[in-house]
Amino acid sequence: LTDVYSSSPALGRYFRSAQVVYFSNESSTVFYQLEFSVPPPTEGFMETTMNPDFIRNVLRQNIYDED
Numbered sequence: 001l002t003d004v005y006s007s008s009p010a011l012g013r014y015f016r017s018a019q020v021v022y023f024s025n026e027s028s029t030v031f032y033q034l035e036f037s038v039p040p041p042t043e044g045f046m047e048t049t050m051n052p053d054f055i056r057n058v059l060r061q062n063i064y065d066e067d
Contacts, residue, residue: 001032004062010049011058014038 001018005011014036022031038050048054 001034001059004059005034008058011036011055014049 002015005015005018008015016035016037018032018034020030020032022029024030034055036050038045
């Protein structure tokens with residue numbers, strides 16, 4: 001995750017860290033926490049760039065690109 005988000009053109013400059021919070025071999029489930037450093041409030045920044053769907057799609061696109 002660190003490589004994915006730190007190299008992202010859209011999120012790389014804001015990304016600080018990623019850590020696994022929970023991992024289960026039984027269900028192949030991983031919960032992770034991402035830390036971003038965001039600029040002072042700018043209109044729409046949190047709604048667009050820091051939108052959970054957008055952040056998830058950066059990871060999804062990286063997975064598709066590797067296939």
